[in-house]
């Protein structure tokens with residue numbers, strides 16, 4: 495299938511794009527898969543194939559009819575926000591909000607919103623909201639996509655079809671006053687920025703990039719009803735600073751997750767010293783998005799689940815300080831540790847605490863910090879291992895587990911993947927001026 499990606503200039507957010515003057519079309523036959531199973535198909539180096547790198551697209555024809563129809567609006571949740579405040583900022587009429595809150599099939603007071611998350615609303619030509627969608631935090635390591643729509647004048651849950659698509663997003667920016675600001679303006683979501691900073695943290699500090707430095711990044715995006723609703727892994731990144739270019743490539747090791755390697759196949763980040771658990775039977779749920787075609791649900795799992803018998807030892811995977819110990823909603827008995835760089839790890843559903851492992855206590859990598867259980871909202875004994883950096887969830891595998899060395903055959907696969915990725919990145923590098931839109 496042919497997939498079109500629109501690159502934005504570094505100072506124009508994609509979400510507010512009005513007209514595309516120049517566009518680059520890329521096709522990734524192995525990547526642009528409509529998700530039909532229980533989860534997003536795994537990407538492998540073999541499946542990553544570029545059919546066409548560059549194609550001129552004609553100017554899109556915009557008819558009066560299209561301009562008059564509905565459009566999606568995105569709004570970022572601020573600290574202390576609630577749904578009403580967000581909808582007001584979105585320009586939703588007071589009438590419409592009251593109507594929505596009154597007729598909504600879900601208890602809007604129960605919804606957990608998180609600062610930084612995006613709420614999308616579809617607004618019709620008369621300013622009335624017809625659809626709202628966002629992730630509601632279940633407080634047990636899962637988020638559920640809430641999609642509500644007005645059908646025949648009544649608000650109802652309207653995921654009647656899991657019409658999703660996974661596509662890679664390519665962004666390239668020249669750093670202006672700050673790398674974070676430049677990436678944000680290019681439409682790179684906060685979780686991708688957070689992960690990017692962390693995977694290169696052994697090499698340089700992303701926040702200290704200077705004006706004129708370059709960042710190119712390729713990452714997975716999940717679209718639902720034409721809206722980017724979630725991101726997956728960073729697939730590749732290329733950063734030029736102080737005359738040196740650093741490369742990072744994602745290599746998937748299976749259910750336990752993937753890691754980043756440089757152009758020579760060396761681990762980009764050392765990662766943590768050990769596993770968070772003494773032993774486990776299997777990874778019962780990896781990090782990321784789950785699509786359930788029968789129940790018609792879209793869930794985000796914010797950690798890695800390790801199935802293990804109750805009583806199995808939970809270990810500190812790295813040195814840290816206990817920052818939380820106690821009951822935590824759906825997570826049940828929980829321990830949290832704070833590590834360097836503001837990284838925080840969470841261990842949920844424990845059956846028992848370890849005496850002396852209290853808030854403020856320093857722990858060493860390998861210390862026992864709890865025992866596996868099934869407390870809180872849980873279906874069986876397992877450890878839910880979660881990582882947050884400045885409040886943002888990231889895939890533990892990429893930053894907070896040991897980075898395995900690549901076997902010879904893996905190295906060969908990585909080389910192939912690297913070659914394909916470089917061709918894609920070259921399309922960006924080769925552009926003398928990136929003018930992709932016009933106001």
Ligand SMILES: [Zn+2]
Nearest residue numbers: 635797799878
């Ligand atoms: Zn979990």
